[in-house]
Amino acid sequence: MCLAVPAQIESINGDIAEADMAGTKVRASLMMVPDAKVGDYILLHTGYAIQVLDEADALETLKLFKEMEMIPENS
Incomplete structure (x- = not known):
């Protein structure tokens, strides 16, 4: 099974982004x-x-991951 995770772009250099993925x-x-x-x-x-996400959808997904204990509480 594969999983894709929301991350927020912090900087871009060419076609490479530095992003924050749950800390x-x-x-x-x-x-x-x-x-x-x-x-974004x-x-x-x-x-x-693979896709730009709506902020509300991204935050809801991250919330669900935390509830499932896939992301530490302090993130």
């Missing part, structure tokens, strides 16, 4: 979502942003 800093390729910008939430799968 963990990650790099993400933006090749599939070239219109993504700093502040992206759906991240194996290092690739």
Whole structure:
């Protein structure tokens, strides 16, 4: 089973973003979502942003992950 996780873009250099994924800093390729910008939430799968998410949807997903104890409480 594969899982894609919401992350918020903090900076962009070319087609690579630095993003915050529940408190963990990650790099993400933006090749599939070239219109993504700093502040956007992206759906991240194996290092690739596969979709730009609505902020409310991203936050709801992160809330559910916390409830399922997939993300530590202090994130």
